[in-house]
Amino acid sequence: ETGVTQTPRHLVMGMTxxxxxxxxxxxxxxxxxxxxxxxxxxxxxxxxxxxxxQTENNSVPSRFSPECPNSSHLFLHLHTLQPEDSALxxxxxxxxxxxxxxxxxxxxxxxx
Amino acid sequence: xxxxxxxxxxxxxxxxxxxxxNCTYSNSASQSFFWYRxxxxxxxxLLMSVYSSGNEDGRFTAQLNRASQYIxxxxxxxxxxxxxxxLCVVTGTDRDDKIIFGKGTRLHILx
Numbered sequence: 421e422t423g424v425t426q427t428p429r430h431l432v433m434g435m436t437x438x439x440x441x442x443x444x445x446x447x448x449x450x451x452x453x454x455x456x457x458x459x460x461x462x463x464x465x466x467x468x469x470x471x472x473x474q475t476e477n478n479s480v481p482s483r484f485s486p487e488c489p490n491s492s493h494l495f496l497h498l499h500t501l502q503p504e505d506s507a508l509x510x511x512x513x514x515x516x517x518x519x520x521x522x523x524x525x526x527x528x529x530x531x532x
Numbered sequence: 533x534x535x536x537x538x539x540x541x542x543x544x545x546x547x548x549x550x551x552x553x554n555c556t557y558s559n560s561a562s563q564s565f566f567w568y569r570x571x572x573x574x575x576x577x578l579l580m581s582v583y584s585s586g587n588e589d590g591r592f593t594a595q596l597n598r599a600s601q602y603i604x605x606x607x608x609x610x611x612x613x614x615x616x617x618x619l620c621v622v623t624g625t626d627r628d629d630k631i632i633f634g635k636g637t638r639l640h641i642l643x
């Protein structure tokens with residue numbers, strides 16, 4: 421399935437690095453989401469964008485910075501992360517008139 | 533009461549058996565309901581939407597009880613490949629962007 425793609429699939433970074441996660445959806449949806457899923461924990465909503473406008477920031481630390489240049493692309497810029505930020509970062513998209521979300525395969529991030 | 537609550541399990545069920553999960557939600561004005569499936573170290577995938585009249589897709593049946601504010605998922609003739617975590621998802625009111633995931637119920641189908 422290639423409806424929602426994410427790159428890279430795996431990322432190892434040091435605490436002083438700056439990196440970006442990319443998400444692209446090919447479904448014509450207009451809402452996009454970032455989630456964090458730590459080991460053996462439920463999904464945590466981080467950010468929501470609707471028609472490129474951020475509509476929700478779920479008290480996420482400023483070391484995570486989202487960017488949505490258009491309805492098809494979503495980025496998550498990372499800087500000065502902590503080891504506890506190691507997790508699976510999932511992107512999802514949703515059509516405006518429906519509530520089903522479709523997820524990308526995720527980026528497995530390890531902060532050393 | 534938590535917004536969306538599920539029994540975390542695990543449910544250990546022999547192959548071929550029938551298993552049912554429930555999920556309760558706190559907001560009576562919630563609009564839409566879904567079951568997702570998540571395999572280990574993979575992304576959640578939509579399993580089925582849940583309609584007021586109940587719906588069936590092969591071995592899977594989903595039901596919604598608005599009065600008691602719960603949804604259910606029934607799996608008949610369970611297969612080894614059904615082993616996964618099943619996530620209950622509830623959306624907010626007035627088509628807002630809030631989509632609430634339960635913590636999931638782990639299912640192990642035993643050979």
